[in-house]
Amino acid sequence: MKHRLINLRPSRGGRIAWGAAPFIAAVAVYFVFSALRLAENPNDKLLPGLSSFGAAIRRVAIDRDMRTGQILLWLDTLSSLRRLAFGLGASTVLGLAFGVATGVIPYLRAGLSPFIAVLSMIPPMAVLPILFIVFGLDELSKVVLIAIGITPFLIRDLALRIAEMPGELIIKAETLGASTWQIILRVVLPQIVPRLADSLRLSLGPAWLFLISAEAIAAQDGLGYRIFLMRRYLAMDVILPYVAWITLLAFVMDWLLRLFNRRCFPWLTATS
Amino acid sequence: MSQVSVRDLWMEYPGQVVLERVNLEIPSGSFNVLIGPSGCGKTTFLRLLLSMERPTKGAILLDGNALPPEPGPDRGIVFQRYSVFPHLTVIQNVILGLEFARSPGLGKLFGAARRRAIEEAERCIESVGLDGARDKYPAQLSGGMQQRLAIAQTLIRRPKLLLLDEPFGALDPGTKQQMYELTTRLWQEEKITVFMVSHDLKEAFTLATRVLTFDKVRIDPDAPGRYGATITYDLPIARKAAFAEA
Numbered sequence: 433m434k435h436r437l438i439n440l441r442p443s444r445g446g447r448i449a450w451g452a453a454p455f456i457a458a459v460a461v462y463f464v465f466s467a468l469r470l471a472e473n474p475n476d477k478l479l480p481g482l483s484s485f486g487a488a489i490r491r492v493a494i495d496r497d498m499r500t501g502q503i504l505l506w507l508d509t510l511s512s513l514r515r516l517a518f519g520l521g522a523s524t525v526l527g528l529a530f531g532v533a534t535g536v537i538p539y540l541r542a543g544l545s546p547f548i549a550v551l552s553m554i555p556p557m558a559v560l561p562i563l564f565i566v567f568g569l570d571e572l573s574k575v576v577l578i579a580i581g582i583t584p585f586l587i588r589d590l591a592l593r594i595a596e597m598p599g600e601l602i603i604k605a606e607t608l609g610a611s612t613w614q615i616i617l618r619v620v621l622p623q624i625v626p627r628l629a630d631s632l633r634l635s636l637g638p639a640w641l642f643l644i645s646a647e648a649i650a651a652q653d654g655l656g657y658r659i660f661l662m663r664r665y666l667a668m669d670v671i672l673p674y675v676a677w678i679t680l681l682a683f684v685m686d687w688l689l690r691l692f693n694r695r696c697f698p699w700l701t702a703t704s
Numbered sequence: 705m706s707q708v709s710v711r712d713l714w715m716e717y718p719g720q721v722v723l724e725r726v727n728l729e730i731p732s733g734s735f736n737v738l739i740g741p742s743g744c745g746k747t748t749f750l751r752l753l754l755s756m757e758r759p760t761k762g763a764i765l766l767d768g769n770a771l772p773p774e775p776g777p778d779r780g781i782v783f784q785r786y787s788v789f790p791h792l793t794v795i796q797n798v799i800l801g802l803e804f805a806r807s808p809g810l811g812k813l814f815g816a817a818r819r820r821a822i823e824e825a826e827r828c829i830e831s832v833g834l835d836g837a838r839d840k841y842p843a844q845l846s847g848g849m850q851q852r853l854a855i856a857q858t859l860i861r862r863p864k865l866l867l868l869d870e871p872f873g874a875l876d877p878g879t880k881q882q883m884y885e886l887t888t889r890l891w892q893e894e895k896i897t898v899f900m901v902s903h904d905l906k907e908a909f910t911l912a913t914r915v916l917t918f919d920k921v922r923i924d925p926d927a928p929g930r931y932g933a934t935i936t937y938d939l940p941i942a943r944k945a946a947f948a949e950a
Contacts, residue, residue: 600783603754603756603775604787604788605789607780607863608800608804608857608858609861610804610811611808613811614804617812618803618812622791699790699791699843703843
């Protein structure tokens with residue numbers, strides 16, 4: 433039996449195997465080259481082996497730092513996640529408020545959309561110096577950078593999603609006697625919150641980017657700060673586990689948002 | 705009472721006349737089906753009845769008063785698609801109209817008020833034959849059931865006019881027949897004035913007490929937008945009309 437390539441599908445086990453293959457290949461390639469380099473120079477720092485990783489991870493994730501008396505990985509993770517949470521939280525609230533307002537109310541759309549469209553074109557990193565000057569070098573400027581970076585995207589995305597909602601639904605709500613406020617509350621918001629969660633998932637990448645950039649430039653702790661600090665000592669044995677840890681955190685956040693949509697909005701996936 | 709008068713109605717878009725010189729007297733409790741070729745203005749007429757648009761000239765009077773400038777609970781609508789809220793279950797879709805009316809702040813009822821609304825809604829759901837699907841989402845219903853839900857949702861606000869915009873256009877013939885029976889029964893029970901847009905002649909003559917056909921009487925071959933459509937035939941269907949008056 434001859435099949436086209438587009439009709440050949442892996443089984444469930446096959447999908448897992450195919451999915452795992454690139455991960456295994458990447459790890460294998462790394463350790464082969466690491467072993468080659470270490471064989472030539474046992475003090476090589478560029479591609480450390482397993483034992484160096486183990487020691488480095490113990491140093492940052494289990495032992496207390498000699499200078500500060502704290503466990504560095506947890507300290508950094510907590511600081512970074514706090515900044516990220518405040519930044520994403522502020523963005524979510526602002527994005528939802530302005531997205532719904534400009535999406536639903538024509539006068540606000542006319543008044544605000546062009547302004548937001550221009551604002552969203554400002555590269556956030558270009559205003560980082562201004563943020564440092566205005567908000568100082570501590571937490572606030574980092575939170576504001578994340579908010580400035582992703583809020584315009586959230587507003588515009590939500591307004592577009594609302595514009596895509598069938599006009600019939602709004603008319604129908606009007607014929608059921610709903611006011612503008614009731615339409616927002618009972619028709620628009622419940623349908624738009626799952627979209628917001630999806631937009632947030634897409635914003636996680638930029639949010640981490642802004643966070644790490646801000647931490648790299650001015651911070652006393654944080655995952656981005658540590659990576660850039662370790663760069664000075666060429667400490668790949670710390671940098672690589674940190675990168676893996678950041679990736680894992682981002683992945684978990686993405687997964688939680690997806691879970692939120694699946695759990696809280698059963699109508700999204702309802703079919704006959 | 706819900707009697708409609710249309711006085712010398714004109715509807716123009718830039719460079720195009722859609723409707724011209726439409727005059728009508730529609731008695732309360734009649735079932736009016738609007739038919740005609742595509743683009744002849746029958747849907748525009750329905751949109752005017754719903755206040756989705758304003759006429760260029762002329763007026764529509766409902767019980768002697770000018771129509772309110774925006775859609776409201778005095779005129780219910782069932783569209784061909786997107787008539788029900790996908791994020792609400794059947795019962796939630798039906799009580800929504802009551803919640804809008806009774807809870808201005810949140811648009812949501814709680815406790816005893818909610819239980820009362822649910823009781824009313826359950827009667828309504830039963831009368832359209834959806835009692836088995838009370839807690840299903842619209843995506844879990846067939847096309848015919850979704851339209852039943854849309855009708856129940858509209859009727860719970862007891863509108864004066866029921867506007868139907870090709871509501872059965874996407875349904876299969878068997879389902880259509882059931883919907884005709886349901887619509888006729890509800891129309892008789894509620895004594896409501898119905899306007900329905902259709903492009904199915906058989907459907908029109910099955911349901912209507914009055915069939916109104918829209919078409920252009922004047923055509924300028926060089927400027928197709930020059931003249932609009934008007935009512936070319938106004939056919940009372942005697943058997944049903946007698947029933948409506950009885």
